[in-house]
Amino acid sequence: MKEMIVRGLQQAYENMVHMIAEFLPRFVVMFIIMLFGWLVALLLKYSVRAILHLTKLDRISEESGASQVLRKAALPTISELLSRAFFWVTWAAFTLVGISVLGIPVLHEQISRLFQLLPEVFIAILILFVGVLVANFLSRAALLSAVNAGYRSPRLWSGLVRFVIWILAVTMALEQIGLAKETVIAAFSIFFGAVMLALAVSFGFGGRDLARQVLERHLGDKHKQESEKEEEPTPL
Amino acid sequence: METSLVEETFLDDNFLRQLMSVGEVDLLVGIPSHNNAKTISQTVLTIEESFQQNFVRDRVVIVNVDGGSRDGTCDLVLNTPSPKSQNSRGLSSLRTLHRITTRYASQPSRGAAFRAILTAADLLRAKACAIILPETSNFTAAWVKSLLQPAYREDFDFVAPLYSRHKNDGLLARNLLYPMGRAVFGRRIRELNSGELGFSGRLAGHCLNLDVWREESVRTSPEAWMAVTAISSGFRCCQSFLGPKVHSLTSSGTDIVTAVRQTVGTLFWCLESQQSFWMERTGSESVPTFGPEHELTSEPVRVNRKRIFDLFLSGAGELSGVLKSILVPETHAELQRIATDDDRKFRYKDELWVRTLCEFAASYHRAAIDRDHLIQALVPLYRGRIFSFLQEHHDSSPEDIEAHSENLCLEFERQKPYLIERWKAK
Numbered sequence: 001m002k003e004m005i006v007r008g009l010q011q012a013y014e015n016m017v018h019m020i021a022e023f024l025p026r027f028v029v030m031f032i033i034m035l036f037g038w039l040v041a042l043l044l045k046y047s048v049r050a051i052l053h054l055t056k057l058d059r060i061s062e063e064s065g066a067s068q069v070l071r072k073a074a075l076p077t078i079s080e081l082l083s084r085a086f087f088w089v090t091w092a093a094f095t096l097v098g099i100s101v102l103g104i105p106v107l108h109e110q111i112s113r114l115f116q117l118l119p120e121v122f123i124a125i126l127i128l129f130v131g132v133l134v135a136n137f138l139s140r141a142a143l144l145s146a147v148n149a150g151y152r153s154p155r156l157w158s159g160l161v162r163f164v165i166w167i168l169a170v171t172m173a174l175e176q177i178g179l180a181k182e183t184v185i186a187a188f189s190i191f192f193g194a195v196m197l198a199l200a201v202s203f204g205f206g207g208r209d210l211a212r213q214v215l216e217r218h219l220g221d222k223h224k225q226e227s228e229k230e231e232e233p234t235p236l
Numbered sequence: 237m238e239t240s241l242v243e244e245t246f247l248d249d250n251f252l253r254q255l256m257s258v259g260e261v262d263l264l265v266g267i268p269s270h271n272n273a274k275t276i277s278q279t280v281l282t283i284e285e286s287f288q289q290n291f292v293r294d295r296v297v298i299v300n301v302d303g304g305s306r307d308g309t310c311d312l313v314l315n316t317p318s319p320k321s322q323n324s325r326g327l328s329s330l331r332t333l334h335r336i337t338t339r340y341a342s343q344p345s346r347g348a349a350f351r352a353i354l355t356a357a358d359l360l361r362a363k364a365c366a367i368i369l370p371e372t373s374n375f376t377a378a379w380v381k382s383l384l385q386p387a388y389r390e391d392f393d394f395v396a397p398l399y400s401r402h403k404n405d406g407l408l409a410r411n412l413l414y415p416m417g418r419a420v421f422g423r424r425i426r427e428l429n430s431g432e433l434g435f436s437g438r439l440a441g442h443c444l445n446l447d448v449w450r451e452e453s454v455r456t457s458p459e460a461w462m463a464v465t466a467i468s469s470g471f472r473c474c475q476s477f478l479g480p481k482v483h484s485l486t487s488s489g490t491d492i493v494t495a496v497r498q499t500v501g502t503l504f505w506c507l508e509s510q511q512s513f514w515m516e517r518t519g520s521e522s523v524p525t526f527g528p529e530h531e532l533t534s535e536p537v538r539v540n541r542k543r544i545f546d547l548f549l550s551g552a553g554e555l556s557g558v559l560k561s562i563l564v565p566e567t568h569a570e571l572q573r574i575a576t577d578d579d580r581k582f583r584y585k586d587e588l589w590v591r592t593l594c595e596f597a598a599s600y601h602r603a604a605i606d607r608d609h610l611i612q613a614l615v616p617l618y619r620g621r622i623f624s625f626l627q628e629h630h631d632s633s634p635e636d637i638e639a640h641s642e643n644l645c646l647e648f649e650r651q652k653p654y655l656i657e658r659w660k661a662k
Contacts, residue, residue, distance in 0.1 A: 074605070112377070137606065148492075148493045150543070150546070152552070232543070235496070
């Protein structure tokens with residue numbers, strides 16, 4: 001009995017050592033590939049940036065109005081954006097190759113699926129890009145409006161707008177590539193409903209005075225409204 | 237008699253029929269309206285009183301263009317009985333006093349109303365025209381004369397109004413629109429953005445032929461655009477003193493943010509569209525003025541200075557990232573530095589204010605960020621500037637304020653090369 005247990009443990013230990021001995025070199029290879037990929041991606045990024053700088057792409061983009069769209073969304077120049085895209089795509093490709101070296105069948109299968117899903121992935125990236133554009137634009141609009149109206153915590157409002165649009169864009173992108181479709185939609189619905197409920201409750205409890213002031217401003221007597229207008233001199 | 241303009245840019249058949257039944261006129265007064273039932277009758281009566289007193293022999297018409305009133309404004313324009321007044325020589329008008337009203341859209345639009353009036357003036361071959369806002373509560377018959385006479389009898393093409401104002405009133409015009417407009421376009425016209433103005437039929441025809449009517453800036457502030465067009469196209473400009481400007485209860489709601497977006501947005505757009513005109517010009521010339529050139533009153537008024545300063549501080553802090561993408565680092569740093577000053581010591585000096593505006597204009601030109609966002613980012617800084625102005629001139633006499641305004645104008649003229657440098661910078 002005792003011998004059997006010792007033999008079993010010995011077997012388990014040997015298996016583990018064998019697995020580690022088999023896995024460790026692969027892991028090191030993966031790490032080396034990723035590191036090498038990172039260096040190649042970095043090199044490619046600077047090369048692309050230099051080449052695009054020579055081709056004066058930024059000036060062409062400026063003249064065509066594309067730079068204005070990027071600036072409106074608080075994004076960098078087109079050459080910077082492209083060079084960063086090259087970096088991430090290259091590094092992601094090396095990382096995938098590295099992961100496939102591990103020889104884990106499930107991961108291998110998922111990577112193959114990922115390559116098959118490339119068109120959908122591309123559309124999803126596009127959705128994310130437009131989402132970032134819209135989120136940056138609208139969050140800045142919210143920030144400016146909140147600051148000029150004298151609201152408290154304008155960055156909170158701005159951040160909330162950005163966050164909600166990001167969540168929406170991420171949900172749409174994940175739905176596009178068909179990743180955990182039901183879960184994503186359910187999670188989004190729960191999240192969105194929770195945000196709305198939280199806003200309603202917090203406004204109800206915390207904003208009673210503010211709501212009264214808003215209603216008074218819109219429905220209250222003229223004399224009060226006029227006295228409020230005197231607070232800032234007439235601009236024109 | 238009431239008709240509708242199918243599209244804001246085209247006159248419909250009924251309106252054309254009305255215009256044809258009037259024939260040619262010498263003088264036209266346009267009234268853009270929107271739910272002005274309380275004041276429109278008095279406005280029409282005052283205009284006709286002016287016609288009867290000052291233009292007895294001339295062919296005249298009142299053209300009301302309405303932006304979808306639901307309170308019977310158009311009916312009141314047509315049905316208010318004409319006054320039976322006589323002039324100093326005992327004469328009443330020898331001509332029929334025509335009134336026309338039309339609805340140009342279901343929603344008010346200053347640009348569309350302005351264009352409809354200009355089109356009517358062009359079709360009726362009016363020699364001189366004026367635009368009167370029905371919401372101005374202290375409007376008198378003398379105003380109509382003051383706006384029409386220079387264009388009709390003195391051969392001027394653009395007549396800008398001048399008002400008597402409280403020293404704290406019209407601070408956007410005093411601190412930004414007038415000095416910057418004067419330095420850039422080289423003419424000393426104080427009220428570039430007034431809704432009341434006079435102009436010749438020649439200028440109306442010229443403006444109508446320009447392909448700008450779909451531009452947002454022209455749609456929101458057509459008066460400023462017309463003033464700049466008159467200057468840059470070599471038309472004869474003058475100013476005419478009207479009297480005190482009192483905002484009526486229904487119209488004083490134009491808040492600072494809206495005012496800045498409309499007027500500064502249009503000014504920057506004019507800078508952009510007329511850059512070939514102003515780049516080479518230096519200094520400024522005065523224009524002929526009928527009546528006093530300025531009149532300030534200084535009776536005490538309630539202003540919440542603390543709130544204005546708090547809004548500046550909040551804006552300078554919260555919008556620091558946005559301002560960084562508009563201003564050069566030195567200007568941004570200086571702004572952040574003055575924002576740390578105690579409110580009693582706080583001063584937004586002329587030099588820094590002018591530099592800020594030059595950089596804003598240049599950033600608008602190269603669309604550093606969305607242009608409407610850029611103009612909105614100026615609002616907190618404008619608040620800082622008016623707080624500084626109110627602190628500095630709490631006890632100043634009207635003469636002191638005028639002297640300071642002149643210095644600010646000269647500072648703008650001095651920094652014009654900097655504006656050009658920033659404008660041309662990539």
